[in-house]
Amino acid sequence: xxxxxxxxxxxxxxxxxxxxxxxxxxxxxxTTLYGVPPGEVWTKEEFAALKNEVEAAGLxxxxxESVNIHxxxxxxxxxxxxxxxxxxxxxxxxxxAGVDMVCYNFMPVFDWxxxxxxxxxxxxxxxxxxxxxxxxxxxPAEMFSRLSAESNDTVLPGWEPERMARIKELFDLYKGLDGxxxxxxxxxxxxxxxxxxxxxxxxxxxxxxxxxxxxFGLPRIVTKKEELLRLTQVVDHPCNGVTLxxxxxGSNPDNDIPDIxxxxxxxxxxxxxxxxxxNGPGDFEESAHLSTDGSLDMYAIMKALHDIGxxxxxxxxxxxxIWGETKCVPGYxxxxxxxxxxxxxxxxxxxxxxxPEPRSFIPYPESPVPxxxxxxxxxxxxxxCQ
Numbered sequence: 001x002x003x004x005x006x007x008x009x010x011x012x013x014x015x016x017x018x019x020x021x022x023x024x025x026x027x028x029x030x031t032t033l034y035g036v037p038p039g040e041v042w043t044k045e046e047f048a049a050l051k052n053e054v055e056a057a058g059l060x061x062x063x064x065e066s067v068n069i070h071x072x073x074x075x076x077x078x079x080x081x082x083x084x085x086x087x088x089x090x091x092x093x094x095x096x097a098g099v100d101m102v103c104y105n106f107m108p109v110f111d112w113x114x115x116x117x118x119x120x121x122x123x124x125x126x127x128x129x130x131x132x133x134x135x136x137x138x139x140p141a142e143m144f145s146r147l148s149a150e151s152n153d154t155v156l157p158g159w160e161p162e163r164m165a166r167i168k169e170l171f172d173l174y175k176g177l178d179g180x181x182x183x184x185x186x187x188x189x190x191x192x193x194x195x196x197x198x199x200x201x202x203x204x205x206x207x208x209x210x211x212x213x214x215x216f217g218l219p220r221i222v223t224k225k226e227e228l229l230r231l232t233q234v235v236d237h238p239c240n241g242v243t244l245x246x247x248x249x250g251s252n253p254d255n256d257i258p259d260i261x262x263x264x265x266x267x268x269x270x271x272x273x274x275x276x277x278x279n280g281p282g283d284f285e286e287s288a289h290l291s292t293d294g295s296l297d298m299y300a301i302m303k304a305l306h307d308i309g310x311x312x313x314x315x316x317x318x319x320x321x322i323w324g325e326t327k328c329v330p331g332y333x334x335x336x337x338x339x340x341x342x343x344x345x346x347x348x349x350x351x352x353x354x355x356p357e358p359r360s361f362i363p364y365p366e367s368p369v370p371x372x373x374x375x376x377x378x379x380x381x382x383x384x385c386q
Contacts, residue, residue, distance in 0.1 A: 095200025132282025316340035
């Protein structure tokens with residue numbers, strides 16, 4: 001497995017690459033051209049500049065999250081084929097640049113939903129949280145103003161102001177679209193892009209719906225094991241797979257995450273591994289990665305990923321806000337994500353060292369980009385691995 005962290009790019013992420021570079025065991029970053037609106041083609045020049053900046057810091061781009069999908073594709077609206085052609089052009093450019101994994105979602109209107117971006121915990125940390133009883137009393141048009149007030153003046157991926165200014169229009173666009181229709185539109189999209197993905201070896205990894213149930217009357221089609229299996233079968237292609245997000249799927253306590261992982265052997269292309277704490281029906285909060293701090297068994301999750309032979313990128317996903325860190329994208333502070341990554345690497349080391357067949361232990365793969373500040377000797381790789 002390749003341990004990574006999300007980075008929103010220059011001008012959008014207060015956490016700088018030189019700080020990420022100091023996290024032990026970090027292989028690379030998952031990033032995007034954040035300022036490009038959905039539907040537009042990414043330019044070779046813009047992506048080359050981003051890639052060069054990452055590699056100059058001694059890291060690599062381990063995958064893209066996300067190339068966002070235009071609403072006309074999701075709801076089969078006017079210009080759908082044009083926007084799919086634009087998406088294919090972006091995939092072609094990324095493939096030529098060496099990218100082999102793209103995470104995306106197919107959620108209408110909202111990419112993710114929380115009711116509080118800074119819920120205080122008894123230890124002084126704050127976390128992202130969700131309460132269905134609050135959602136049930138809110139007009140969807142009010143959601144952006146609620147979350148924006150808690151955003152620390154940083155980006156909210158999927159909640160961009162220009163998009164939220166059209167929220168009534170977006171709800172009108174999706175009116176009458178049910179889960180069956182949304183799945184048909186996803187199938188149409190995947191069938192169109194698979195030849196390009198196959199040519200360049202790009203694995204498409206759909207992200208589960210967050211939370212894992214319908215909200216505001218919008219359809220959800222990626223919430224549980226049966227739906228994940230269905231979407232991998234509706235377009236049965238090696239490049240069509242999933243982002244196994246333990247936090248999104250884990251928002252519903254009925255989801256058995258290790259069982260879901262094992263059922264998706266060969267189809268997990270990317271993993272977000274984090275913990276959540278269930279407080280009651282429709283009520284959860286994000287927690288530290290440590291198993292005992294939340295409701296998920298993180299050892300069992302990492303063991304399942306190991307057992308299916310998953311060797312793709314993993315990121316610790318969200319973390320708490322701790323030690324006074326406030327200038328960061330909500331959920332994406334440096335400190336707790338670094339602790340989480342170290343914890344996941346520790347679990348992986350324990351798992352790998354207890355497999356029956358003797359083998360040498362490599363806690364994390366070496367980044368393919370040489371560190372410009374360190375010269376390796378014959379017996380030591382730049383990142384400290386053996």
